[in-house]
Amino acid sequence: MQQIRSFVFVVQMYAMMAVMGIVFLPLALVSRRGARLACRTYCRWVRWTAAWMVGLRTEVRGEPPSAEVLIAAKHQSFLDIILIFGAVPAGRFIMKRELMWAPVIGQYALRIGCIPVERGKRGQAIAKMLADVKRGALEPGQLIIYPQGTRIAPGVSAPYKVGAALLYEQTGQVCVPAATNVGVFWPRKGIARKPGLAVVEFLEPIPQGLSKEAFVARLEAEVETASNILMKEAGFHAPDRNA
Template sequence: MNLLFLPALAFDKKWIVLGQSIWTRGIMFLMRTICGLKVEIRGQEYIPKGAGLIAAKHQSAFETMVFHALLKDPAMVLKKELLSIPIYGWYCKKTEMIAVDRNGHAAALKAMIKQAQDALSNDRPIVIFPEGTRSALDSDLPYQPGIAALYSKLDTPVTPMALNTGVFWPRKQFVCKPGTIIIEFLPPIPAGLKRKDFMAQLKETIEPKTKELVEEGRKAHLS
């Protein structure tokens, strides 16, 4: 797929967006047919139809892919270093992903907000992983300031997302376990809350639901 769509880099980005969607659906098909790993999406009524902000739990590589099948032209917040990866980085640049310099502090946050504003103005949903990295099962990582900055500056509701992908496709592991990945979108947190209140509500929404889904996944896998 990477090689097939290389010529599309010379044309409108819609062709790369199409390629991302085909690639993701192909990955999901292979997961299902080869690994016995299915995907269940809950709370689909909460998925933004266009511009919006999604704060997603991040436990595996799957979250970097699945949004290309669930959303139309998502703008993913990712670390700037990924743009340096040959071919993959070219596609990220072409599709205008939101690249963040994690060592850039205030200037990096300002640049991220500008890119996010541009994405919303083009009716694109934004996806950010509040922890900033993949988390191990049962870990309790702090939520980074990037999500708080986007929430306050964009003045838009945030849709939390919980999941149990780490049960079946653990971080830093290649092999997938059979079962059913559950991804659940939760009711949006309205705009306008104070920063501290928003961060507390976001974590208190995502983390308990994630633990619930992880336990559900573990029980199903053992049975």
């Protein structure tokens, strides 16, 4: 029965994405604010329908940043994108370039100011983005990066890449780490959705002044530790890396 509910939930979720994309299109074309309104409305819809259709409740913990900051987040599934974007006033993601061509998602992502990054050319993309920031081409807001570069399943280890450290160093912004356990309930692949409480937690900001190496070490330690605690709370126990 849960599998059937999951299937119906996923179908309506993507159907509503198309519907809202069309309904909000005039507003999105007129202003970036209108595009953000569309995306936040969709985030609320997904959270509401997940709760009553598959029993998946959601919660945002900590203090979502409202100032111009860098957010470096754990990425486990589409749900953490929903929770993070819905919690901040002007979020924009560093995203894979191929998502530009995805129906609705790609067009709205570009409209709200997301920055497409070509695989294998991440350094070039970050350099261009920094140049755009200096020229004032990008509006102030919360720049969201996934420092591991892709979705990582619970219990899987993957290195933290240097992109977040370069942004931290060169933008001069504080970094707000974000942990999550959403992958326990909403996997990176497939349609299965499990009941429970999915959480994204904003952690204490990392101030400026650290070296790239020290920043990456601190970011990884804090995000992984907090994510493991959240996953344990959800009933998942990450394997001991030192075992």
